[in-house]
Amino acid sequence: MGGWQDDRVTFDVRALTAQDQKQAWDLGSLAFGYHDRPMPEGWVSDSPGRYTLGAFDEGGRLVAKAVDRVQEQWFGGRLVPTSGVAGVVTAPELRGRGLGRLVLTGLLAYARERGAVISTLFDTTPLPYRALGWEEVGSLDYHAFPTRVLASVRPDPAVTLRPAVAADVPAIQEIYRRAARTSTGLMERSGPLYTGGPAEFLAEYNGVTVAVSASGAVEGYASWDRGPGYDSDGKLTVDDLIGLTSGATATLLAMLGGWASVAPTTIIRLGAADPARSLLAKVDGKVESSQPWMLRVVDAPGAVAARGWSRYISGEADLELVDAECPWNVGAYRLVLDKGEARLEPGGTGAARLTPRGLAAWYAGAATPDQLRRSGHLTGGTPDTDAFLQTATAGPIPTLHDYF
Numbered sequence: 001m002g003g004w005q006d007d008r009v010t011f012d013v014r015a016l017t018a019q020d021q022k023q024a025w026d027l028g029s030l031a032f033g034y035h036d037r038p039m040p041e042g043w044v045s046d047s048p049g050r051y052t053l054g055a056f057d058e059g060g061r062l063v064a065k066a067v068d069r070v071q072e073q074w075f076g077g078r079l080v081p082t083s084g085v086a087g088v089v090t091a092p093e094l095r096g097r098g099l100g101r102l103v104l105t106g107l108l109a110y111a112r113e114r115g116a117v118i119s120t121l122f123d124t125t126p127l128p129y130r131a132l133g134w135e136e137v138g139s140l141d142y143h144a145f146p147t148r149v150l151a152s153v154r155p156d157p158a159v160t161l162r163p164a165v166a167a168d169v170p171a172i173q174e175i176y177r178r179a180a181r182t183s184t185g186l187m188e189r190s191g192p193l194y195t196g197g198p199a200e201f202l203a204e205y206n207g208v209t210v211a212v213s214a215s216g217a218v219e220g221y222a223s224w225d226r227g228p229g230y231d232s233d234g235k236l237t238v239d240d241l242i243g244l245t246s247g248a249t250a251t252l253l254a255m256l257g258g259w260a261s262v263a264p265t266t267i268i269r270l271g272a273a274d275p276a277r278s279l280l281a282k283v284d285g286k287v288e289s290s291q292p293w294m295l296r297v298v299d300a301p302g303a304v305a306a307r308g309w310s311r312y313i314s315g316e317a318d319l320e321l322v323d324a325e326c327p328w329n330v331g332a333y334r335l336v337l338d339k340g341e342a343r344l345e346p347g348g349t350g351a352a353r354l355t356p357r358g359l360a361a362w363y364a365g366a367a368t369p370d371q372l373r374r375s376g377h378l379t380g381g382t383p384d385t386d387a388f389l390q391t392a393t394a395g396p397i398p399t400l401h402d403y404f
Helices: 018-032 099-114 147-151 168-181 198-203 247-255 275-279 300-306 356-364 369-374 383-392
Strands: 002-005 010-015 049-058 063-075 079-092 116-123 135-146 161-162 184-187 206-211 220-228 233-243 264-271 286-297 314-321 332-336 341-344 352-354 378-380
Touching: 010 099, 018 063, 049 356, 079 300, 099 168, 135 147, 135 220, 135 356, 147 247, 147 264, 161 247, 168 184, 168 206, 168 220, 168 233, 198 314, 220 247, 233 247, 233 275, 247 264, 247 275, 247 300, 286 314, 286 332, 286 341, 286 356, 300 341, 300 356, 314 383, 341 356, 352 356, 356 369, 369 383
Parallel strands: 079 116, 233 264, 314 352
Antiparallel strands: 002 010, 010 049, 049 063, 063 079, 063 184, 116 286, 135 264, 135 286, 161 206, 206 220, 220 233, 314 332, 332 341, 352 378
């Protein structure tokens, strides 16, 4: 893919081959703390939907790597082609010398070539990613509640519960997709990274419970794991609790409350605007864990064209984009919204200037123009420009439930 040289060493940047897999395992296992485990037989860094780029020194040693995941995320009711970045590692002796920047900028160029228009990642620290144009736009949060609180939720007598079977999985997937379609950022759970069948999905959890309406339709589900023990440390962890109706949501929450005597704590993955929150008092819960996630615009015109927009908004604004890492984004553009469609056309006055981080936060609806101005990521333009930009991406708080 190319080379790069600092004042002492030349580094070769290229895709990993079959001969590089042991080095990839060793570098990743050291960085992420599983170096006490042997490399599994047949393990490969690349698999369908994953592409690994590495930097090698003159002796052929792998000294940095990053993985591009082929995925899609929902924005404005449409699927946006995304590069999910994972497995970013630099050899300890060479940190701080620009190798992370080297592989990540190479990965951005590759992702654009294959059709990704945005990139997302979970950051352990935001600083190096912010330097390359990613911005924190949301977090994956688990909330802990006393299980007795869930027991106080009143179930809907018209809704019945039962364990899910393989035949329910298509309905479960569609329930998730209906919720995801109205979100900002939720993952599409299909494609090359999601190849397991119904049996594999059900086997991932101790239990998957479906909520069934009086007509026999599956209108909600909960996927959960029962932790060890039955004393004060007993816990129930719920990854998804999604009801298409208020009755399904309430009845699933009440079912979880039935564990109060043996699992006093229930931990639920909830987005900021999850409907289950309307049935739970915020004072009763606390954040058990919070993992921030970041977004970057890879191809600005492509990203604008890919996401959905309100069909009730029409207008235009002149923007200037600056982007040292993705120079193909640089220039003056006119943002045009017209009844649910949008385009970013070259030209215009470039009156309002956005940094890459500002563009990312605006695209996700994670910050208002006023906030972007006060953080230095938006300059120029007029109050009318700000009002238009704020209205354009107003919507659900960015949410992502799938860690990668």
